[in-house]
Amino acid sequence: MTIRVVAINGSPRKNGNTQLMLDAAVETMKSDGIDVEHISLAEHDIRPCDGCERCNKEPWACPIEDDAAKILKKMVAADGILMGSPVYFGGVTAQMKALFDRSAMPYKEMELKDKVGGALSCGGGAHGGQELTIWQIVTFFTMHDMIVANSSGGLYGAMGVGNDRGDVRNDLEGLKSARNLGKRMVELLKSR
Numbered sequence: 001m002t003i004r005v006v007a008i009n010g011s012p013r014k015n016g017n018t019q020l021m022l023d024a025a026v027e028t029m030k031s032d033g034i035d036v037e038h039i040s041l042a043e044h045d046i047r048p049c050d051g052c053e054r055c056n057k058e059p060w061a062c063p064i065e066d067d068a069a070k071i072l073k074k075m076v077a078a079d080g081i082l083m084g085s086p087v088y089f090g091g092v093t094a095q096m097k098a099l100f101d102r103s104a105m106p107y108k109e110m111e112l113k114d115k116v117g118g119a120l121s122c123g124g125g126a127h128g129g130q131e132l133t134i135w136q137i138v139t140f141f142t143m144h145d146m147i148v149a150n151s152s153g154g155l156y157g158a159m160g161v162g163n164d165r166g167d168v169r170n171d172l173e174g175l176k177s178a179r180n181l182g183k184r185m186v187e188l189l190k191s192r
């Protein structure tokens, strides 16, 4: 049976450093036969949750007409979810946080439960908040009762350094951590 992963890029800048890190993790997964679909939040309209609580009464009953439900349904249909965000003021981008909040739609019935999650981040500074950003994504996975993939070596995700588009290519350790994350996701996905 085909194992499917969605790789979500939370950056509003297309084809930047986060994408390069996602590509490194995805390459590892694809070489192991995993089917991967890329989703760039820069190409989608995801508006913030307005707290109406309608989806808390009836799953998926969100009155906001945008792309959130479409992306969340792809996450529900996948076996694994890889999420990457650049560091924006020490945390995930507004686009990714909006998607987290809108995931109240599948949360009602815990539809993301037991999926394998992998987190990565890239920041302009070497100590720019990559760890906090990853931690935010891991918290999202944990709240959904997902299984968190480690990158190996005591990390709980992959972290890169790079500011201008493409800079992360020079961060060999960061790209290696992304490949290791992909490898661990494959192990967990195949053990399910």
Ligand SMILES: Cc1cc2nc3c(=O)[nH]c(=O)nc-3n(C[C@H](O)[C@H](O)[C@H](O)COP(=O)(O)O)c2cc1C
Residues within 6 Å of the ligand: 011, 012, 013, 015, 016, 017, 018, 019, 086, 087, 088, 089, 090, 091, 122, 123, 124, 125, 126, 127, 128, 129, 162, 163, 164, 165, 166
């Ligand atoms: C609004 C904004 C806030 C940022 N905040 C941080 C930060 O807190 N720490 C950091 O290391 N880099 C920060 N950066 C730099 C980005 O994380 C960095 O350029 C990253 O490589 C962008 O990834 P992308 O190419 O995938 O968009 C910020 C960039 C922007 C535009």
